[in-house]
Amino acid sequence: MAKFNFRLQGYLNVKEKLEGQRKMEYGQMLQALEKEKANLFMLESEKAQCLGLFKLTISSGKKGLDPEEMKRYNSYLSRIAAMINRQSAKVAEAESSAEKKRLELLEAMKERKMLDTLKDKARAVYNRQELLDEQKAADEIVSSRFKKNARL
Secondary structure, X not given: OOOOOOOOHHHHHXXXXXXXXXXXXXXXXXXXXXXXXXXXXXXXXXXXXXXHHHHHHHHOOOOOOOHHHHHXXXXXXXXXXXXXXXXXXHHHHHHHHHHHHHHHHHHHHHHHHHHHHHHHHHHHHHHHHHHHHXXXXXXXXXXXXXXXXXXX
């Protein structure tokens, strides 16, 4: 009985390695995306904290807010807002890159799965042929014994 040999096994191996590489790249992109989202969350939290402090300063018992202090708050909040906008753009870019890598991974998975299906079909054909060959050999043995016994 000969061993099953899939003629596209080398190509399948390459596709499996490519799929593994795509999975790793996609995972790295997801990590980068989460890092960018965490940075954005940190900036938004900082802005909320500053606004809370500003409101607390205004609502405190003081009769007025120092214009210089108000200017500092305004300047800081403007810088934070600009940083949030830049970080939001980075998050959007990271999401786009992650989506691109996800699609590449899906394509690699489809190609590998297609080759796996071909391999399974080829193995099924091989197994059927082996079974037929075994039946044929058994039939030949039986018929040769029958002919031998018939001559006696």
